[in-house]
Amino acid sequence: MESILKYPHLFEPIMLAGQLFRNRIFSSPQGYYNVGPECFPNLDCVAFYERKAKGGFASVCAGDCIVDEKTGTHYPFTYRIDDPNCLPGFAAYASAVSRQGAVASVELSHAGLHAEAVAKRGGIVYGPVDMEGMYGPVREMPESEIYRIIQCYGKAAELAKQAGCGMVTIHGGHGWLLAQFWNKKINTRKDKWGGESIENRMRFSLEVVDCIRRYVGPKFPIEYRMSGTESYEDGYDLDEGIEFAKALDGRVDLIHVSAGHHQVQSAMLVTHPTMFMEDGCNAKYAREIKKHVKTPVATVGAFTDPAQMEEVIASGWADVVELGRQTLADPDLPLKARLGKEDEIIKCMRCMTCFGNSGEKRHYYCSLNPETEHELENKNVQPPKVLKKVLVAGGGIAGMQAALTAKRQGHEVILCEKSDRLGGILLCEENVPFKKHLSEYLRTQALLCKRAGVDIRLNTEVTPEYALSLKPDVIIAALGAKQLEPSIPGIDG
Ligand SMILES: Cc1cc2nc3c(=O)[nH]c(=O)nc-3n(C[C@H](O)[C@H](O)[C@H](O)COP(=O)(O)O)c2cc1C
Ligand code: SF4
Structure with a gap:
């Protein structure tokens, strides 16, 4: 009892759209690339996420689930959630996470103009406008295609709900498709989907939210992951980030404020703060956004210390703290904090070994935790x-x-x-x-x-x-x- 009171805000349950979360510590979206050619969740990946749930996280999120494999894939081996045959894999995932008391979420994603895998197999890569992209020519997404992709998000959310997930997370940050439409330097379209007007640039995202809502109904939480600022010269800044968040306010159930851009190296290091940055260094973006919205806000980035996380919630900077790499270094952080065993937490040192290996070998290694990506093996020891x-x-x-x-x-x-x-x-x-x-x-x-x-x-x-x-x-x-x-x-x- 004593240790629960030590972090009363962190361990206070939160209700989002009728879904109860046992505490304020969420596992942020993480892809898992050791999947077979069909790109469905397999037993290894189920064990990978279940381990986080077992460690006490209130929610666990399978990252980068592609809503339209034909046009939306960045890495060739990310989950696809546009094929009815992926249902059993997601059902196994949702059931494993739920039986450990956590809420399973899937992150609905589309790479837009950064759809590298699509470019490499000679497919059409769509972005907001015609341009030369990192992987070759990008075609302006026709309106008919925009409406088709909106439906893809809705159907993917419906499938996630059918599989037993308790939430969906829209990936609207880090420079992927929806964020590309927010960016006024990229999205110079002349129609209702772009240009100077924020309303136009937000239309795609808001239509995605509304479509998902129609598919999942009101009693199902929708989390929206956004970059508070894109943190590079041609990216949007925090002032615009606040405007975007205001437009999402009341339409989604959790505004998840990340930062940076996946495809711009300097900004990628804002998304994944390095060891040269302070713990919790991106919480300032959530704090600013929270001042302008009523919807609960999540913060993410370089959290390792329950005392700091408690302070972030207690002081009203955010309502939820999400952890990424820390879940690899020590998935038991929530349990240890709750039991007063903080001195046993292995803190992620932000060496980026996991990140490098996930890209190069499609296999996570953590420098500190030998169990990482051997969860299935360890479960059966x-x-x-x-x-x-x-x-x-x-x-x-x-x-x-x-x-x-x-x-x-x-x-x-x-x-x-x-x-x-x-x-x-x-x-x-x-x-x-x-x-x-x-x-x-x-x-x-x-x-x-x-x-x-x-x-x-x-x-x-x-x-x-x-x-x-x-x-x-x-x-x-x-x-x-x-x-x-x-x-x-x-x-x-
Ligand atoms: C290996 C790895 C995989 C990740 N996969 C995803 C992903 O699929 N989708 C996503 O939105 N973010 C992904 N992220 C970013 C994390 O969710 C998180 O925002 C980031 O790591 C910063 O949080 P942290 O400092 O607690 O790690 C990934 C991060 C790492 C290190
Ligand atoms: S490999 Fe390094 S950055 Fe990744 S989780 Fe382990 S300690 Fe953290």
């Missing part, structure tokens, strides 16, 4: 039949993680470190201010080893004689990595 005595030599990050994993399986674990502290070679980063989450990680892992009951022996070098004297069943040699020295003339001083 059986307790060992025979418990063993495990000796881990080396108390760096690999040794600590190995010790923890073995201990959690029930083995007897001795962790030896020849220096007087756990942490290994990465302790040299300890005083670098922008790597503070890395040093916190080292401390947290050491704490977790201690709390798990690992027998930690500092100032202990594992010699052959010492190892033999302990009679272990297994020895794990985690002896550290050698630092890489680039061959730069003069590097030796």
Whole structure:
């Protein structure tokens, strides 16, 4: 009870369009690219999202579900939600997330002029106007096509609801189709869908919202994800972002204020703040927008600390906090915060390894969490039949993680470190201010080893004689990595 009261605002349930969310911590949209050629949710992806729900998030969102595969695909392996055969996959997803007490959402998306996969297979790429795009020529989207795409959004939302999802999230930010129509430098159309008038540039988005509402009815929450500002020279600024939010006010149930642009590198780093930026650095955009709307507002970007998240809600900057990478680094953040175990939270250090790998290998790796994208495998791990005595030599990050994993399986674990502290070679980063989450990680892992009951022996070098004297069943040699020295003339001083 005490720890619930510690973050009373963060753990206060919220009702959106008749749907109850158990707290204010949502998992922000994340795509999953390890899907088969049909691009439907599979068992791996279901386990990936279910793990977040199990960690206590109030809502989990499957990102980048393409509403029209023919014209809307950016990456070739994103979900499609325009084919009735995808229904069982989304139903499995919704059921897995719901049985953990969270609300499942899908993000409805269309890449518009950035539909790279469409361009690569020789399809027609549509944007607001004729132009030369990043992937070749872009054709002005004819009005008939606009109306067809609006219907695609509506039907996709209907399918999501039928699958058992409790919300849909319209992706109206990060420079994708709907945001392209908002941008007056891009959308110079002369008809009712563009030009100087904000009303015209918003028409597409609002028609999408209204169409979805017709398909899902009033008692079904619609979240609208937008960039508060596009954060680059030719993008729209916060003043316009406020006007867009005002037009959405009362028509959607949650205005989700992100920032930046996916296809402009400098602005992409605003969307996904780097380790050089402060925690919660984009909350200021939500705060400004919230001053102008009555609809609940969500903020996102670089949140890792429940105390800061509580403050954001308590001070009225936002009603909901959404977490992206933090759900990969430690999906148990909500549970740990609720149980008063904040000191056990592994904080995302914003190294972007996950992001790089998701693009290059279609596989998430987290530098800090070995479980990420092995959720299905981990879900099915059986307790060992025979418990063993495990000796881990080396108390760096690999040794600590190995010790923890073995201990959690029930083995007897001795962790030896020849220096007087756990942490290994990465302790040299300890005083670098922008790597503070890395040093916190080292401390947290050491704490977790201690709390798990690992027998930690500092100032202990594992010699052959010492190892033999302990009679272990297994020895794990985690002896550290050698630092890489680039061959730069003069590097030796
Ligand atoms: C690996 C990865 C995949 C993402 N996939 C999506 C996506 O499919 N749709 C989307 O709108 N945002 C996506 N995002 C952006 C996140 O939802 C979030 O806005 C961003 O990471 C900033 O939040 P954070 O600092 O808490 O990570 C993704 C981010 C990452 C790191
Ligand atoms: S890989 Fe890095 S940025 Fe991604 S979740 Fe893990 S710690 Fe965070």
